[in-house]
Amino acid sequence: AQSVTQPDIHITVSEGASLELRCNYSYGATPYLFWYVQSPGQGLQLLLKYFSGDTLVQGIKGFEAEFKRSQSSFNLRKPSVHWSDAAEYFCAVGALGFNKFYFGSGTKLNVKP
């Protein structure tokens, strides 16, 4: 069965500190992986995506993610967090040819000044 697990519901980091948000997936086919960010009351904005090739992908706003097939993981990282990064982050998995995505339950990021 297809599923996405984000084990951390809430994370608090200090501004300027590094960040890593975890994502594990279960998917029968070759996965396409995504990270989205959602600010309160807003839709989802695409941060980055992985389809194939280099397992370290760069996204917008200084975020990057690393695909590890052996661990079925796609963790999101940022070296230095800004107060404006406070939001909810969603990991999603899909497959080529099927516009049906499975989302994790989200991780709410709080940034301390």
Added chain:
Amino acid sequence: KAGVTQTPRYLIKTRGQQVTLSCSPISGHRSVSWYQQTPGQGLQFLFEYFSETQRNKGNFPGRFSGRQFSNSRSEMNVSTLELGDSALYLCASSLDQGSETQYFGPGTRLLVL
């Protein structure tokens, strides 16, 4: 290029009523997907339309339906509203069949009283 637009942004209905939500995809995008987002269930896939045909469907009751017009605009309808239908309904568009990336609108917040 304008993003995905959804109307209305906010809606209040009472139990038993029906509601229609509208989504205009990014210009040139032919696939439209709908998601329901609630605090308890997270983001759940409702259905996807491509070229006026429903291509994928999630696990929602028949009270939830949708359609797509020749200009790719889409509507979703919920009949006989229940309290549990209160949610943020998100629409996402992608370029074509099999496209890997979905772009989300701001959502319609539905409150059922």
